[in-house]
Amino acid sequence: MKYLFRASILLIFFLISCSQEAWLTGTLNMSDGTDWKPMVYLVQPEKFNEVAQSFRAKILDSAKVNGNGQFQFVNSPGFQEPVLLKVVVQRKNEKFPNRLINQNPETDNYFPLVYEPNAKIKIDAAIASFQSSFSLEQPSQANKAMLQLRDERMAAFKKYLKGQASEHNVDDNLLEREENLRSYQEKLIHFSDSTVELLPALMALRWASPEGDYERIAELIYAQAQKWNAIFLEHDWVKELVSVADKGALPILIGDTITELQFPMKNGEDVSLQEVINGKKLILLDIWASWCAPCRVENRDILVPLWERYNPQNFQIVAYALESSEKAWNNAIEKDGAHRWLHASHLEGDQNPFMDALRLKTIPANFLLDKEGRVLAKNLHGQDLIDFVDDYMEKN
Known part of the structure; x- marks a missing residue:
């Protein structure tokens, strides 16, 4: 009698599961899938910063892909409002179902899907080009x-x-x-x-x-x-x-005003931004380093000509350098012909109070300021920088 009761319970669960209609079904083209697991995973990023991040999303469910490339998810997540989920496939050597590849959307291994209550979703995709081939029925x-x-x-x-x-990360480009x-x-x-x-x-x-x-x-x-x-x-x-x-x-936004900024100048003095402006019409605040190849090229090819052309018309450049060696800093200034304008540095390398004040981490960087210290533009380089300075100086 005990075994009969257990068998009856199992039969009931089987019949219930068979009667449940899958909420998510799909077909995968597995023709190029020899390196891929015949599995589909459903993961949920629970926070905004987990979206598109590997290993961060919660693993909700998985479904096996059968010999015909078909799969289904029967147990609905049950959310009562629209929720962003990720449908994910993984290579055979991958241990973590929630690893997301963000290298190339033609071949990335996941697709973001909006789950909506009571919706039935049908997917079609090729497993080796999952994101780019992903399609939905209705x-x-x-x-x-x-x-x-x-x-x-x-x-x-x-x-x-x-x-x-695939390119080498060289400074030239x-x-x-x-x-x-x-x-x-x-x-x-x-x-x-x-x-x-x-x-x-x-x-x-x-x-x-x-x-x-x-x-x-x-x-x-x-x-x-x-x-x-x-x-x-x-x-x-x-x-x-x-x-x-x-x-x-x-970082300081275009349209905002930089008010309390101190420059540790080459001569040892601390100078405020207002002292640097001192009646100038346009100020280029340039953040650079002697070891930054694009910065050095811009010194020679862009900033020197701009200085020569517009300094007599109240154009000012003040350059802050991310340096730890005063000798390297001085050598770069002289070789580039940058001695014409103002220079400052804490000589503390990348981590320094100036970058913290501007909330910057990346160079080359620059800010173009008016006589009030308001940011007119930023991070303009090459011809874009020339065009902006030409236009502003002619109109003002």
Whole structure:
């Protein structure tokens, strides 16, 4: 009788499970899948900073891919509101189901999916090109936006970043690589600005920098935080975004005024920004180093000509150097012909009070200031810097 009772219980559970309808089903093309596990994983980033981050998302469920490439998830996550999930596949040698690859959207191993209560979702993809081939049957509006984001990200990647990852990280093309990265990020920020769907918008902001480094797009991320906070004031992820994009956490923004800034000058004096301005029409605050090849090229090819042309018209340059060797600093100034303008440094290397005050981590960097210390533009280099200074000096 005991064994009969157990058998009856097992039969009931079996019949219940068979009667449950899968909420997420799909078919994977496994023709190039010899290196891949025949498994699909469902993971949930619980915080904004976990989105697009490896090893951070919570593992919710997994499903085996059968011989026909089909899989299904029967147990619904049961959330009562839209939630961002990741559908993930892994190579055979990968131990962690929540490892996300962000190297190339043509082959990355996951897709961000918006779960909505009571929705039935059907997926089709090729396992070896999972993100780029991912498609949905009759997607919701939120998931339509996610597919659009994927397409725009992939197009931007092909235009600006493809091939850069394999190049040697040499200083000669550092500024070009940085400009390409910014152009790529701008495309993703534009998507966030143009959509009405919150979760795809937040996905775009995380894809703009999976590492959470928004230093070079500070104005853009700040504007998005303001936009989404006005619409979704109580959303936890929006609150996180607002914290990340707080003015106190970002570099000085265009339009803000730098007031209390002290320069430890070469002659040993501490000079305030107002003393540096001293009636000047336009001030270029340049952050550089003797070991920074692009900085040195810009000294010689851009800053010297600008100084010669406009210093008589109240154009000033003050350069702060990330130096620990006074000898190397002095040698670079003389070799570049940069002795013409003002120089300052704490001689404390990368970690110094000046970079902390400006909330900077990356060079080359610069700020163009008016006579009030207001930031007119920043991080302009090469011809862009020449054009800005030409235009401003002619109009003012």
